[in-house]
Amino acid sequence: MEKFTRLTAIAAPLLRINIDTDAIIPSREMKRVSKKGLSEGLFAGWRYQSPGSRAENPDFILNREPYRKAQILLSGINFGCGSSREHAVWALHEWGIRAIIAPSFGSIFQGNCVRNGIVPVILDNAVVEALARKVEADAENFRLTVDLTTCTVATPDGKSWSFSIPGADREMLLEGLDSIAVTLKRDAEILAYRERDRSRRPWIYLPEGHSK
Amino acid sequence: MGQTIIDKLWAEHTVADLGDGATLLYIDRIFLHERTGSVALKGLEAAGHAVRHPEQVFCTMDHIVDTTPGRTDDTRMPGGREFITSTRTSAIAAGIHLFDLGDDRQGIVHVVSPEQGIALPGVTLVCPDSHTCTLGGLGALAWGIGSTEAEHALATKTLAVRKPRSMRIRFEGQLGPGVYAKDLILHLISRFGASGGTGYAIEFAGAAIRALPIEARFTLCNMAVEFGAWTGIVAPDESTFEYVRGRPFAPGPETWDEAVAHWRTLASDPDATFDREIEIDCNTLGPHITWGTSPQHGGSIGDAVPDPAAEPDNNRRQSMQRALEYMGLAPGTSLEGLPISAAFIGSCTNSRISDLREAARLLRGHKVAAGVKAICVPGSSQVKKAAEAEGLDRIFRDAGFEWRESGCSMCFYAGGESFGLEERVVSSTNRNFENRQGPRTRTHLASPATVVASAIAGSLADVRKLKGG
Numbered sequence: 068m069e070k071f072t073r074l075t076a077i078a079a080p081l082l083r084i085n086i087d088t089d090a091i092i093p094s095r096e097m098k099r100v101s102k103k104g105l106s107e108g109l110f111a112g113w114r115y116q117s118p119g120s121r122a123e124n125p126d127f128i129l130n131r132e133p134y135r136k137a138q139i140l141l142s143g144i145n146f147g148c149g150s151s152r153e154h155a156v157w158a159l160h161e162w163g164i165r166a167i168i169a170p171s172f173g174s175i176f177q178g179n180c181v182r183n184g185i186v187p188v189i190l191d192n193a194v195v196e197a198l199a200r201k202v203e204a205d206a207e208n209f210r211l212t213v214d215l216t217t218c219t220v221a222t223p224d225g226k227s228w229s230f231s232i233p234g235a236d237r238e239m240l241l242e243g244l245d246s247i248a249v250t251l252k253r254d255a256e257i258l259a260y261r262e263r264d265r266s267r268r269p270w271i272y273l274p275e276g277h278s279k
Numbered sequence: 280m281g282q283t284i285i286d287k288l289w290a291e292h293t294v295a296d297l298g299d300g301a302t303l304l305y306i307d308r309i310f311l312h313e314r315t316g317s318v319a320l321k322g323l324e325a326a327g328h329a330v331r332h333p334e335q336v337f338c339t340m341d342h343i344v345d346t347t348p349g350r351t352d353d354t355r356m357p358g359g360r361e362f363i364t365s366t367r368t369s370a371i372a373a374g375i376h377l378f379d380l381g382d383d384r385q386g387i388v389h390v391v392s393p394e395q396g397i398a399l400p401g402v403t404l405v406c407p408d409s410h411t412c413t414l415g416g417l418g419a420l421a422w423g424i425g426s427t428e429a430e431h432a433l434a435t436k437t438l439a440v441r442k443p444r445s446m447r448i449r450f451e452g453q454l455g456p457g458v459y460a461k462d463l464i465l466h467l468i469s470r471f472g473a474s475g476g477t478g479y480a481i482e483f484a485g486a487a488i489r490a491l492p493i494e495a496r497f498t499l500c501n502m503a504v505e506f507g508a509w510t511g512i513v514a515p516d517e518s519t520f521e522y523v524r525g526r527p528f529a530p531g532p533e534t535w536d537e538a539v540a541h542w543r544t545l546a547s548d549p550d551a552t553f554d555r556e557i558e559i560d561c562n563t564l565g566p567h568i569t570w571g572t573s574p575q576h577g578g579s580i581g582d583a584v585p586d587p588a589a590e591p592d593n594n595r596r597q598s599m600q601r602a603l604e605y606m607g608l609a610p611g612t613s614l615e616g617l618p619i620s621a622a623f624i625g626s627c628t629n630s631r632i633s634d635l636r637e638a639a640r641l642l643r644g645h646k647v648a649a650g651v652k653a654i655c656v657p658g659s660s661q662v663k664k665a666a667e668a669e670g671l672d673r674i675f676r677d678a679g680f681e682w683r684e685s686g687c688s689m690c691f692y693a694g695g696e697s698f699g700l701e702e703r704v705v706s707s708t709n710r711n712f713e714n715r716q717g718p719r720t721r722t723h724l725a726s727p728a729t730v731v732a733s734a735i736a737g738s739l740a741d742v743r744k745l746k747g748g
Binding site for chain 2: 082083084085087089090093094095097098099100101102112117118119143144145148149150151152153156171173174175178179182183192233234235246247250251253256257260261264268269270271272273274275276
């Protein structure tokens with residue numbers, strides 16, 4: 068997985084509440100069994116003029132300069148609620164987003180972000196709105212810095228805000244860890260659990276080799 | 280200090296404490312479907328990992344398959360065949376249980392899972408699908424995950440999880456006529472918001488929940504995710520044990536008593552404390568319906584469309600304004616009597632045999648109003664078979680409903696079927712998001728009973744006013 072340490076980039080304010088993963092990538096845009104090729108479908112319902120078309124809606128923020136180069140999104144509460152589709156995160160990442168700043172996130176979406184190199188940054192709504200106002204005044208120059216080593220968001224006028232992120236999520240992002248490899252280091256503990264549990268809850272264990 | 284049911288299940292499934300609030304939890308059951316499971320199985324193959332204990336892993340076809348009669352691997356959704364064939368190939372190679380097209384166990388994952396005895400009280404069960412929380416209705420610790428987490432669960436039989444905060448919601452009193460589990464959860468979300476449960480695992484309790492049949496508990500827990508919750512759960516009781524007994528993958532006679540004895544311990548202790556408690560009086564609730572594009576945009580069927588100008592919170596006001604524009608509604612419009620062009624019964628929320636029985640009971644002797652496209656999609660092949668054995672399909676067909684093969688169908692639009700631009704649909708599903716059921720389609724979420732009453736009236740209707748309702 069791609070590592071994340073520190074990023075200074077253009078931020079795009081998309082200050083709506085409850086932006087769901089159907090809006091981030093509609094089901095009809097998930098066309099292949101693949102984690103790639105999804106950025107074209109990002110925000111398709113808002114980004115294009117009509118369903119199925121690829122004619123850009125000039126009013127949508129990510130279709131405007133300088134936001135076409137944005138790597139940070141600012142949004143409202145409960146960003147990424149709804150469907151578990153990881154395609155939402157794959158589409159955002161492929162499009163270029165590396166950090167999302169919002170007051171809260173859908174919980175599955177938040178987990179999907181840290182497994183794909185995107186930092187979910189939680190800041191108070193008032194701070195997000197204040198940042199958005201500053202960005203809108205001069206997005207090209209008022210770039211935000213997300214620093215995962217210090218867990219801060221900083222602005223060019225010298226202000227900064229701390230955010231908290233669970234230690235394991237931070238480490239996964241900073242190190243670009245493969246979570247399966249990390250867990251398999253504890254294989255002896257997993258096997259021991261299974262042995263213990265099997266005598267305690269035998270009904271959980273289905274016959275092996277009978278799958279059909 | 281006493282433990283909550285979540286505390287008990289957490290402790291029981293702990294493989295290792297990872298520190299900083301994270302736990303490595305053992306996963307008893309994994310379920311996959313062709314939409315998101317396909318990419319997880321393929322990712323696992325690409326990484327060179329095998330599925331550990333494939334006998335505990337299940338897969339069904341529900342999201343992309345057509346629900347029209349005579350369906351094949353070809354789908355109305357462009358490119359659907361690849362999802363179906365890729366899932367089949369990977370599932371067979373991995374040696375997991377596959378409920379393929381044509382298998383009489385096929386159906387919507389969260390309908391099939393308890394129906395086959397795969398979800399059980401006290402198990403940990405995950406699926407790359409947000410509505411996995413449905414299985415909390417049996418007292419399972421079940422939650423939705425992403426595809427990458429699914430790969431982790433398949434390869435290791437564990438997941439690293441941070442323990443959510445605890446909330447108990449007591450539904451007290453009795454449900455009045457025309458009021459169902461769907462109305463309870465819609466009420467909860469409209470009152471406390473679509474992120475009211477964010478960060479929490481929720482225990483649903485109280486007299487009204489104890490009185491709910493198991494399938495209604497699935498409906499309730501199904502939409503815990505629409506409340507923002509990590510999951511929802513109802514402590515198992517005698518109704519649960521009766522529901523589980525004899526199902527194909529449930530414990531057989533040799534372990535049944537031992538299992539039930541264990542399941543009886545799965546209740547929150549009387550002195551357990553929760554981070555948050557909410558109590559709701561069910562005696563005063565009527566049928567609910569949504570008017571906007573978030574499950575929190577809802578109210579009683581007798582309500583008028585609210586005026587965003589009266590909403591003090593700026594973000595909520597803007598969200599309401601946007602929703603009303605999308606829905607083609609003006610503030611003050613009465614919800615009851617709003618003309619509809621379609622009615623849908625189906626989805627993991629409300630497509631089980633008890634839903635279809637109640638819908639058919641209300642529908643008997645009535646006709647769907649002229650100009651309303653009405654569709655019923657049973658939740659599983661087993662539900663369809665049972666409904667047909669009882670003659671329910673005849674009631675639906677005679678009234679003017681299409682009767683379909685099982686699957687997720689028009690709960691969401693994947694490029695195949697939709698209800699059409701700006702068409703107004705009353706739907707027993709779980710999400711009224713913009714474009715969810717089709718480009719610019721306008722969805723009103725409600726119970727199957729309200730869907731039936733509205734289909735008959737040709738407009739959003741109060742089921743309590745329906746003859747026989």
